Amino acid sequence: MGNKISTFTPEQLEAYEDCTFFTSKEILHIFSRYQALAPDKVPYDMTGKEAQTVRIAHDVILTMPELKENPFKDQICKVFSEEGSGHMTFEEFLDMFSVFSEAASRDIKSVYAFKIYDWDGDGNLNRSDLEATLLKLTQDGLTQDEKNFVVDKVLEEADLDDDGMLSYVEFEHVISRAPDFLNTFHVRI
């Protein structure tokens, strides 16, 4: 296609291929989406350190159609960005979509799902985390009684050591038996 400025060096592309579940064409496509979000901020030439330094602001990323309607969009940006700020570099952006891609394994998806649903970031899904998840999921459409019912059922199904919250092991155990998880925890880009 002629002499065009290459966005990444071959070493960079290879490194990205090895560290994510994407092929080189998909990585370039994702870069074009990333750049389209903030064309003036993101340079074409990312062969230097731009992939780790240039950040796109949190609210710009949330305008993407893939994330716009997601009730957990704030958490997603928080989980995948450094220090939880929500402003993402290209590498973090790429990592995010790699986890959400179809080729990602169930294990890595469940790790990140746990982090997304853990609102207070303490490493456990306690009642308040579950209630917050329900709130976002149903857009505050359930009464307190109904929410208690659902949270109790979830804890009863998943909390094997009876301590009132879900640790990662319990969450993973339950997720591995959830038939819909792999299908729904998936964003196509």
Next chain:
Amino acid sequence: MENGHGTKGHFDDRGLAGQLPSRQIHQSALRTKVGRNSIASDDSKKSSLAIMSVLISTMSRRNRVGPDTEEAEKAAQQFQSITTEEERHKVLHTIRQLPSPMATKMQLKKKLMEGPVTESYGVKQMKFENKKRMQSVKNAWHNFKYTMELWGSSMRTIEGHHGTGVVSYFVFLRYLLLVNFCMFLLSMFIWVPEAIHDESAYTSGSTAATCTPLYDVNVSSNAFELILDFFQGSGWMEKTMMFYGYYSGNGLENTSYKLSLAYILVCISCLVVSLILMGKYLVSDFRETILNAGDGLTEFCNKVFGTWDYALTDNTSASIKHKSVRFELLSDMNEQIFVKEREQRLRDGSLRCKLYTIRIIINIFIVLVLGASGYLIYYVTDYSTGYVSRNADVSGTTEVLLKLLVQFLPAITISALNGMLPVIFQKVVVGEEYTNAFVVKITLVRTVFLRLASLTVLMVTLYSAVTCSTRSVCMSTSSPCSVITCWETYVGQQLYKLIIADFLAVIIKTLLVELPRRLCYEKCSCGIFKKIGPPEFDIPACVLDLVYSQCLYWLALTFAPLAPTFAVLKVVVTFYMKRLSVLKACPPAEQPSRASRTNTFFMVILLIAFFICSVPVGYVFYDMEPSHGCGPFRTYGYMYHAITQTVEGWPSGGQGFYNLIVSPAVTGPLIIFLILLIYYCSVLASAHKSVADIYREQLVMEGRDKQYLMVKVMELGGDSTPAPKPRRAQPAGLKNINETAPAPRKVASTNSFRSNDRPPSYQTNNQQMSTGLSSPHAMPVDDGW
């Protein structure tokens, strides 16, 4: 140290409990992975994974995501112990599985590549090089698939609007396109040689040594009739390459290409290729299917963590999805209450008897309905063939049109039955009082039965029409059957009519039924359209339509070699019609379709239909006498003789080998062996299941042990608060676990839920829910189960 107890007897995470290893997310994430993989006895694998586990355990224990340069440095020191390229490649492959931020992973990779790796030689190196080459080939193939993905952008749009359930239908459709395309390529072996060496003498040539009546077809010159002939497959259409009768093989007699052998081999290989493609699809999903089979014990977790479809991009779809998640949660709650209530009611013996009698009556009714519809199809097909043969020479527009209508009557009947009966099934199943999940399953099973039964009846009717006719007999009998000189073409014509009807049905349904209905729903202000509602995209019905038409193509291949071309065309047209329907006519469903969100389920139905279809095809080849007036098999007694005669031309070694393979001495033990294998696998599966149950019980006991020990530790530390009461009963056995379902205290005032058959709207449901749970649902602390 803080008081380790929170409210209601739960431990505060910042205390002792927070330091437990199982709470450290990274460690536990990898431990499970390492645990699974270290079953392998490969030494190099163990060491590389040991490296990875050390690596992760030195990484951040915080749950925030952030680059850990110093931790990565420490981990990288472990890489110094990697010496072979193969090991390095393995560790490299596991890097992408780490749940760490990108920067850390890139650093790890850099450190890994800098390690002291020596070049190894010999066989191991060669194997490793091969693996690397395979990997790069696979990557190139993935890249190619990504750029050339057929209909990719359409699928993304549909997914954004409707979610993954509907998209799975389109993925299934795309896979069917692949199957039909392969069949099309294979069928070229039949019609391309015939087209090249064209000799349109489809009448019996000098090679036919029988006294069959001459197979000749009248072609009328009336323009109207010509159009009709296209739809009926008669007249000029009958003489084309579409049907079996064209393929006389006369033109190829001078070449070494035996059309008869090619014909039978192509038919068999088409079926085999379809089977392989379907099997490949199933196998790739199989592990997930087994895992997803689930045991119903994690329903609510699935609802909370797995229902939000991350692929939704459209605003209206998202709000509809929120509503449907609410609805699902509420209906699940209602369901729990309903099941408890039903159990209580059924303690009463007389009520139980009544319920079972109702169920038996309903099942008998359904069997009768299926039987009646089967008989109806048989009668209509019979009537149709009789009418056509009686009125073979009518003229005049109305009579001819009437004849056309009667010819399509079987197809119309089948479509009408397929549309109406599932509605009846849905209405009737309410009286049987099953749980929601079972209702869906059983309605689906009954609908599948209906579709397959109609196809079977059609086949049987055709068979009786064909074997009854006077063909290939010198002495003419005075049978009342219609005289069919070329029965394969006749069967091909009937199937052709069905295919055309099916094709038109798809187009008509979308353009003339769904789009106007949607328009009327939106524009008209009269109440009737609002009551009927907008058109719905019913996934199981659409999938069964696809399965039905695929069955028709499999059957038609033998009798109409151009059928796969039609099939490819039809799949493409179906895609665009359905896309139009989904994007413009049908709004996203408020009630999510519970039936089968996975493609595996569709594929299983297709597989069953495939086996049912391959029976008539096999029978035709094996036990039916081909017409002696037309077609490539006219010199043979049975069609499979084409193969046996070819084998006879082989050297004696080859012949002996072939005879051995197909003899019962080999196939019999093979079948027995396969049956034993299936039995062994099923026994293994049930053994694994019971082991999993034992482990689950053990997990629960370990949890209780841990709680007890924690309490003791707290006490020793000077804490004097009482121990938390257990939420569960003592798991004395497996049964107890299944029974520990916390039900809301009130059961009596829940009659209001079941009085509505239709799903109540959100508002009313909300009210009912709050009246149902009149006592606020307290934590079941110790209620003596």
